[in-house]
Amino acid sequence: MSLRTLFALLLGLMLLPGCPTGAGDDDDATPPGDDDDDATPEGDPCDTVDGTSAIGGGNLTGNTNGAPDNYLPSCGTVPVGDLLYAFTADQDGTFIFSTDNPGTSFDTLLFAYGDCSNPAGSELGCADDIAQGNTNSLLALPLLAGDEVIVGVEGYDTEGSFELSVDVVVCGDGEVGFGEACDDGGTEANDGCDALCRWECVDDGREDDDGVTMATDVTVAGLPYAVEDGVLCPTDESSELDGVFLDSFVVTVEAGQFVEAVLTPGGTLTTDCEELPFALVLTDGELNGLGVAIEDDNGCPIVAAEPGAGTFYVHMFHNDFTVPPQDYHLTIDAGESVCGDGNRQGLEECDDGNEEAGDGCTPGCVGEDEICTVVEDITASVGSTVTGSTTDQTDDHAPSCTNPGSPEAVYELTFAEDTIVGISTDSAGTGYDTALYVREASCVDPGAEIVCNDDVDTQGGNYNSQLGWMAEAGVTYYLFVDGWNGEAGDFELTLTESTCGDGTPELGEECDDGNDVDGDGCESTCQITPLCSYDADEDLGALAAGVASEWSGDVAAAGDDLPDLPCSGPGGGDYMASFSVAADGVLTVGYDHTDGDVQYAIVPLGDDCEPAACIDAFPEVTGGFDVAVVAGDYLLVLDVFDETPDMGGQSTVSLTLN
Numbered sequence: 001m002s003l004r005t006l007f008a009l010l011l012g013l014m015l016l017p018g019c020p021t022g023a024g025d026d027d028d029a030t031p032p033g034d035d036d037d038d039a040t041p042e043g044d045p046c047d048t049v050d051g052t053s054a055i056g057g058g059n060l061t062g063n064t065n066g067a068p069d070n071y072l073p074s075c076g077t078v079p080v081g082d083l084l085y086a087f088t089a090d091q092d093g094t095f096i097f098s099t100d101n102p103g104t105s106f107d108t109l110l111f112a113y114g115d116c117s118n119p120a121g122s123e124l125g126c127a128d129d130i131a132q133g134n135t136n137s138l139l140a141l142p143l144l145a146g147d148e149v150i151v152g153v154e155g156y157d158t159e160g161s162f163e164l165s166v167d168v169v170v171c172g173d174g175e176v177g178f179g180e181a182c183d184d185g186g187t188e189a190n191d192g193c194d195a196l197c198r199w200e201c202v203d204d205g206r207e208d209d210d211g212v213t214m215a216t217d218v219t220v221a222g223l224p225y226a227v228e229d230g231v232l233c234p235t236d237e238s239s240e241l242d243g244v245f246l247d248s249f250v251v252t253v254e255a256g257q258f259v260e261a262v263l264t265p266g267g268t269l270t271t272d273c274e275e276l277p278f279a280l281v282l283t284d285g286e287l288n289g290l291g292v293a294i295e296d297d298n299g300c301p302i303v304a305a306e307p308g309a310g311t312f313y314v315h316m317f318h319n320d321f322t323v324p325p326q327d328y329h330l331t332i333d334a335g336e337s338v339c340g341d342g343n344r345q346g347l348e349e350c351d352d353g354n355e356e357a358g359d360g361c362t363p364g365c366v367g368e369d370e371i372c373t374v375v376e377d378i379t380a381s382v383g384s385t386v387t388g389s390t391t392d393q394t395d396d397h398a399p400s401c402t403n404p405g406s407p408e409a410v411y412e413l414t415f416a417e418d419t420i421v422g423i424s425t426d427s428a429g430t431g432y433d434t435a436l437y438v439r440e441a442s443c444v445d446p447g448a449e450i451v452c453n454d455d456v457d458t459q460g461g462n463y464n465s466q467l468g469w470m471a472e473a474g475v476t477y478y479l480f481v482d483g484w485n486g487e488a489g490d491f492e493l494t495l496t497e498s499t500c501g502d503g504t505p506e507l508g509e510e511c512d513d514g515n516d517v518d519g520d521g522c523e524s525t526c527q528i529t530p531l532c533s534y535d536a537d538e539d540l541g542a543l544a545a546g547v548a549s550e551w552s553g554d555v556a557a558a559g560d561d562l563p564d565l566p567c568s569g570p571g572g573g574d575y576m577a578s579f580s581v582a583a584d585g586v587l588t589v590g591y592d593h594t595d596g597d598v599q600y601a602i603v604p605l606g607d608d609c610e611p612a613a614c615i616d617a618f619p620e621v622t623g624g625f626d627v628a629v630v631a632g633d634y635l636l637v638l639d640v641f642d643e644t645p646d647m648g649g650q651s652t653v654s655l656t657l658n
Contacts, residue, residue: 015042026537045070046116049084051476060085061103064159071119071152073111075126084116085164088618089143093170096178097151100136103163107156109137116150124149124491128156140179181322192325196627201325211240212285215248215313221375224333227251230266232278232316233325246317253334255586258292258346261302261314262332267325273300277323278316285311304346308626309658312561339365344634360444369397374478377412378495382421386411386493390483399437399482401452406435406483410443410492414476414588418451420498420526422507423479424466426456429492435482436465454484468498468508470525480654500526521563528563531635532609536578540636543581543657548590551577552652555638565639567614568599572640578605579655580633586658589636590624593651597641600625600653605633616641629657 048068055296067081090097091533099108107129114122127139134154141149153162158328169177172195174185180652182193194200205498209216218225227247236245251259263280265271273295280301281292290312291305303314314332337345340363342353355363362368373396377385413421425434437452451469456462464485470574471477479493498506501524503514521529536556540549556573564570591600597618601611612634613627638651 026648033483037548043106044117045084045119049086049116054513059101059103060164061161062153063161063511064154064160067154067159070145071111071113071154071453073109073119073126073152073154074123075111076109076154076156078157080155080157081159081402082152085151085153085332087136087151087166089147089149089151090147090170091145091170092143093168094140094142094177094179096167096169097139097141098137098165098167098332099153099162099537100130100134100138101163101165103161104136104248106158106160108137108161108162109154109156110137110139110153110529111152112141113152114148114344126367142517158590171195182324193386199233199324202327204229204231208244209248210236210238211248211381212250212287212313213240215250217251218249218332219334220541221556223251223485224331225251226332226471227328228266228393231269231325231411232318232328238317240336241317241637246315246318246552247330248316249314249330250311251330251332251334252311255309255626256306257334257336258304258306259312259314260302260346262296262300262302263316264298264300264329264331269325269327273298276326276328277320278302278318278326278328281315281317283313283315285313287313292636306347308628310626317446327575335527341361355456357442357445362442362447364447366445366447368442369444369446371396372410374410374412377414378479378493379413379415381493381498382413382419382495384495385427385429386495387491388493389490390481390488391490395489397480397482398446399435399452399480400446400449400453401437402435402454402482403485405486407488408467408480410480410482411479411481412476413471413479415471415473417473418525419471419473420468420500420506421471421477422466422468422494422496422498423494424456424464424494424507425481425491426462426466427494429490430464431489431491432489433463433484434491435480435484436467437466437480437482439474439478439480441477466507468506470508498526500524530609531563531576531603531637532605536563536576536635538575538577540579540655543579543587543655545583545585545657548654548656549579550652550654551575551636554650555593556596556640560643562637562639565599565601565637566611567601567616568639569642571643574640575638577636578633579636581629581657582631583657584630585628587627587629587634588624588626588656588658589613589615590654590656591651591652592622593617594621597640597649598651599641601635601637601639602627602629603635603637604629605635 012643040412067083070082072079098112109128112124125139130133130138130191134192138511172187176183180197183197184193187195191198209215238244238246271656274548280293280303282303283289284307290307293301293303296302333356337348341650344351348359349367351365352361354497360368388409390407390409393409395407398404419585435454438450439448440450451467452466453465456464456466498508501516505512509526510528511528513522516524517532518524523529555575557577558573562574599616603611615625
């Protein structure tokens with residue numbers, strides 16, 4: 001139960017004294033000397049309450065060894081001895097009872113009841129460990145002046161000595177105490193800190209845009225949309241998400257368009273990006289994240305994505321109600337970005353107004369590295385080893401497959417013929433946690449990376465690296481010997497050339513079936529035969545605009561004949577249908593599989609045969625997705641996740657061109 005909930009409960013609860021305020025006060029009809037001032041028989045738990053010790057007038061010491069086992073509170077596990085103390089609040093406030101003191105020698109519990117004769121119905125709180133590694137206890141009770149409670153001390157599963165202290169936190173005394181978010185020395189409203197010592201928020205007119213159903217529609221308002229006077233604080237608590245305060249905005253885009261949100265300080269309450277504690281996210285209507293926020297040069301968050309056609313939401317949120325109000329400036333934009341027009345938008349990292357390489361911004365609008373220093377050309381060393389060190393190198397580049405921050409050594413390789421190359425640091429001469437990656441044709445373009453490897457076997461503790469690739473004749477490749485998370489040292493490279501067709505898969509080979517025949521699942525280049533080389537199981541024909549074309553069947557029963565989709569696992573049945581579209585548009589794919597785990601892909605027929613969309617639908621059984629298409633031929637591919645028998649695969653798919 002939260003402190004706020006407990007406080008509200010106590011405000012509506014009149015606590016009536018259920019136990020004595022002093023031991024030995026005989027005021028019942030039983031014989032004198034029974035230390036009992038109620039009408040119940042001698043020996044009930046209320047008889048053991050100590051009302052003579054002054055809790056709050058100084059720390060109270062005691063020992064539960066040999067004490068009676070009166071209660072098993074809600075956070076207890078086994079019956080052990082406990083000591084009970086009467087306490088009367090002398091003022092309004094939150095009273096902090098604690099055994100986190102030098103005189104405590106064992107693992108304690110603290111609990112409190114409003115009526116010792118009715119513990120199950122009057123427990124006000126129970127506390128075990130303060131934190132991991134701290135087995136002392138801390139119990140906070142919001143009380144009004146005159147409230148009487150019974151405080152109990154016992155052990156988690158043992159007995160011992162303790163030192164009990166009590167302090168009071170009073171809202172309005174000018175000191176921020178336990179459980180208070182603020183304390184400005186008063187309890188007046190509308191001054192930034194309310195009467196319960198919670199932050200107050202300035203009304204910015206956005207108190208209702210706290211979720212999907214109440215989001216501000218920025219598409220209707222006009223793009224780009226700017227919020228220049230926004231304030232986010234705990235009074236923006238969401239009506240849809242418990243324990244979260246947020247501002248939400250909705251934007252509608254077409255296929256191929258980007259959505260971008262940029263958050264900066266408002267300048268009054270918040271002047272630095274590092275002071276902004278909020279998360280900035282882009283989601284669909286079911287709050288599935290679509291974009292990961294990155295930081296600009298000033299440390300301010302930016303989130304961008306090309307989510308496809310539909311309605312999407314930008315949210316700023318936080319869940320820490322002790323954070324003071326923060327003002328912000330938010331810009332939301334959507335549309336089609338054009339690389340080379342000088343206007344950085346959407347997924348572009350940069351846009352310098354041209355499509356030239358080597359000037360800091362690539363033709364694909366990706367930021368280039370500032371410098372690349374090549375150690376040497378090691379093409380002639382294939383078939384042998386190369387030794388070196390990154391200790392004296394600089395950190396000018398970053399791999400995609402490991403933590404950045406390590407210096408790197410860069411080498412060139414250019415082959416006269418197509419060559420399957422393998423590189424490994426798994427050698428005796430390697431003395432640190434390495435990373436390897438290769439860029440094609442450009443040393444400074446991070447987008448030119450074609451393969452990257454950090455560890456040979458993380459589970460087995462082999463943190464050396466190895467990789468391979470098919471090197472095309474005449475193309476210069478740049479090999480980077482890097483490290484993990486700042487590590488550097490000596491390395492020994494083993495360079496090999498794989499022999500395709502010998503039946504043994506080697507570095508750089510995706511497969512090796514012992515022959516040089518294309519189209520049999522493994523090509524003569526020892527690369528897996530692409531999907532586009534296989535015959536479709538069915539031809540759905542040309543899709544007419546607005547008319548659904550449907551397929552239904554048991555995917556698993558079709559057999560495992562095709563290469564696995566990149567969003568699927570190895571094995572499992574598959575199915576492929578061909579179709580065509582006569583005009584550009586948005587293809588809506590709907591699916592319904594009554595059992596199993598089926599993946600769905602739309603693949604344009606072409607040289608690279610890479611999926612335009614690959615969807616792992618698990619655990620959903622019914623759903624859909626949109627993908628932008630241009631006039632041409634396509635494949636619909638279904639793939640059961642793996643060969644596990646209970647994966648099933650009965651599925652129905654509909655395709656509609658809009």
